Amino acid sequence: MIEITDLHKSFNGNAVLQGLNLSIPDGKITVIIGPSGCGKTVLLRHMIGLLQPDRGRVMVDRVNLSALDRVQMNAFRGRFGMLFQQAALFDSMNVFENVAFPLREHTQKTDGEIQKIVAEKLALVGLTGTETKMPSELSGGMRKRVGLARAIALQPKIILYDEPTTGLDPIMTEAIDNLILETQRKMNVTSVVISHDIPSSFRIADQISMVYKGRIVESGTAEAFRNSKHEAVQEFIRKGEGKG
């Protein structure tokens, strides 16, 4: 359970989040949508403690993230996996080393076991056999999928996806959507997905929340969301469905 209360955040006088409230249920997929630059990434970064609120509170499993010191925070981050918008692969390491990184850092597994897990995760994202490639040799979509494999390598309880399907072709988008659904069902994780893609959001979401002007303007099931009275929501759905 992630509880965000009255979250405020500004950068150099630019108020990005202005009293945002959001509750994210356990074991469900919550999709966060909203126009570009409205602060979705900023919101996600607060959930994993990469940013500290100017005001307000972020509680994850009843723990206030601001109250943790750096050692406690490091321990706490074990329950998260995060996929960054630009994948954030380590560009000094090849694909295998990237996916193996969290396993090497946090488990005592042997090289053989690690090899097996990495191969398995790469197969999940459809990238079998790319182990020795460097990130610079991969397309944007492939990098994102490697980032996803790395994020799920340690079987986290909460997975944060920052635009996992943006820039992917429709077939790959569907594959990633299915992967998110499957991961969620198999491992019963809590998934938070930032998305631009309205049809895919409706397909995978248990809850959809829309960020607009620094607040959540609508939050609910796909059905409830579709019937929202909010103007911005309706406009977003209209434009999104036309595109998808």
Next chain:
Amino acid sequence: MTLLLKWIPFLNVPLELLGALGRWCRFVWAAVTWSFQPPYRWRSWFCQMQFIGVQSLPIIMLTGLFTGMVFALQTGKTFAIFKMQNLVGSTVALALAREIAPVFTALMVTARAGSAMAAEIGTMKVTEQIDALRTMAVDPLQYLVTPRVIACIFMVPLLTIVFNYIGCLGAYVVGTTLLDIPSGPFLRHLYWYLDPDDIFGGLIKAAVFGFFLATVSCYKGFRTEGGAEGVGRATTSAVVASSVTILVVDYFLTTWILEFFTSHRH
């Protein structure tokens, strides 16, 4: 009054410097405290030692050789006026050991490895790789800064020894060939005047320079903002700030080291 207003922007400079110094101290404190916590990443320590130490060898040998040679030439010409050419070896060796070898080595390592540290860490910062480390519960200071600082503290003194040795060799070659100093007196004076304390004091300096150049360069890398352009800015300012720091620290260290190591001889 208007004159005062015109100067107000300049008054900000010391304040900003003070602020930067404070941030750097906090950064160093965090990095040092993380250094003593497990896990110890021996492999990346050795990788950095290889990059900072072993791969700097050619450039250090080259600069050492030419520094020793030119220094011998200059002192030789001057000493010839007083017919004291025999002292060229000891003069060059002393200056190298106490001052020139540690400072030049540190400056060369800054140019080669300090800039690389800032660029590497800066790139990781702007492409969110540092944040990715954090989300994977790996402390970026411990992972990135500790190995580089440790490698510099060990490697800059070792490179300084090489610089000393090659520099003296250069002076010997120039002295015995161009200046016609007989090899015997050249070496005898060199051994007579050069104390282990001189070399040791220089190595302490080198270790301190290594610490400063690594922490300043990493600090600049960590503060990178704004894409590829920001990485360029960070790299430049890392080299400038490290070099200035080395020269300033050198002054204070010299007073201190002269006091403690060599005073008993006077």
